[in-house]
Amino acid sequence: MASDTHPPHPSIRQYWRIAALLAVLTAIEVALFYIDNALELGAVNVALLLILAVLKFVIVVGWYMHLRFERPLLNRFFAAGLIMALGLYGVVLAAMGILAIRGN
Amino acid sequence: MAEAVHPESHGHAEHESTGVDSRKLGMWLFLSSEFLFFGALITNYLLYSNRTGFNIYPREVYDIPFTSVSSFVLLMSSLTMVLAHNAVSRDDQPQARTWLFATAALGSVFLAGQVFEFTEFIVHYDMKLTTNPVASAFYVLTGFHGLHVAIGVFMLLSLWGISRFKGRLSEEKGMNVEMVGLYWHFVDIIWIVIFTVVYLIDAARV
Numbered sequence: 001m002a003s004d005t006h007p008p009h010p011s012i013r014q015y016w017r018i019a020a021l022l023a024v025l026t027a028i029e030v031a032l033f034y035i036d037n038a039l040e041l042g043a044v045n046v047a048l049l050l051i052l053a054v055l056k057f058v059i060v061v062g063w064y065m066h067l068r069f070e071r072p073l074l075n076r077f078f079a080a081g082l083i084m085a086l087g088l089y090g091v092v093l094a095a096m097g098i099l100a101i102r103g104n
Numbered sequence: 105m106a107e108a109v110h111p112e113s114h115g116h117a118e119h120e121s122t123g124v125d126s127r128k129l130g131m132w133l134f135l136s137s138e139f140l141f142f143g144a145l146i147t148n149y150l151l152y153s154n155r156t157g158f159n160i161y162p163r164e165v166y167d168i169p170f171t172s173v174s175s176f177v178l179l180m181s182s183l184t185m186v187l188a189h190n191a192v193s194r195d196d197q198p199q200a201r202t203w204l205f206a207t208a209a210l211g212s213v214f215l216a217g218q219v220f221e222f223t224e225f226i227v228h229y230d231m232k233l234t235t236n237p238v239a240s241a242f243y244v245l246t247g248f249h250g251l252h253v254a255i256g257v258f259m260l261l262s263l264w265g266i267s268r269f270k271g272r273l274s275e276e277k278g279m280n281v282e283m284v285g286l287y288w289h290f291v292d293i294i295w296i297v298i299f300t301v302v303y304l305i306d307a308a309r310v
Contacts, residue, residue: 012190019183026179029304030172036308046305053300056179057293064186065289073122074132081136085143096151 135290145245152238162242163306165229174217175299181210182292189285197272208260
């Protein structure tokens with residue numbers, strides 16, 4: 001069993017650096033909200049906010065939940081739930097979104 | 105039967121054919137299923153927030169600066185949680201207790217913020233659970249997330265209590281810290297999604 005080949009978890013210093021990065025990303029998100037209020041970025045704002053959220057999500061899951069240091073099996077389980085949810089509700093939103101517009 | 109010891113498994117062997125502790129495997133499966141639970145609630149909110157004709161929408165009453173601070177607090181609680189886990193793996197019991205308590209405290213601050221937010225919405229804007237479907241969707245989504253945070257705070261304080269009054273967090277309890285940590289970080293990533301999709305993006309439409 002090749003279980004001892006996993007890289008070591010981050011050091012305490014690295015955990016603090018990751019926290020600082022997460023704080024900066026959150027600050028950018030909030031700043032974007034105000035920039036959008038002034039400049040009305042519209043779809044660009046939504047895209048940027050989603051990218052920042054995905055970045056934060058990946059950082060927390062990968063480094064704080066240590067998923068990038070775990071066995072592939074756990075990665076697959078986690079990804080399966082995430083992909084199923086995104087797929088299922090993506091379809092629901094697409095379908096119901098159209099219905100909602102027609103209903104109005 | 106395969107028997108492997110992962111560097112972060114706190115020394116106890118993993119008597120599983122997968123090489124993964126069954127508790128850890130179960131926790132990841134549970135968290136994976138939670139995506140479907142919160143996905144349904146977020147989808148429900150998005151569907152109703154896109155409908156017109158309601159007398160009030162949550163996006164009209166959001167206090168983004170306040171929620172941003174709450175989000176920051178919850179994000180930083182993930183740092184204290186991972187520091188607690190790190191301290192347990194180094195068998196540094198006092199540090200582990202400190203970080204566990206700090207995580208519970210930050211979680212409690214987040215919950216207090218949510219109670220304040222709900223109170224503001226109900227008292228000042230008359231937006232109650234039964235006011236309209238979009239308000240219901242908002243309260244159910246954020247309320248269930250708050251419930252998850254409350255359960256996490258309870259588990260953290262239980263671990264802290266075990267460590268404080270029943271001696272050190274043993275190797276076995278070390279795994280418990282890891283389990284609670286996974287749960288806590290998951291609550292955080294769900295909030296990352298809620299804060300962006302339900303608050304920031306929705307509020308930008310006002």
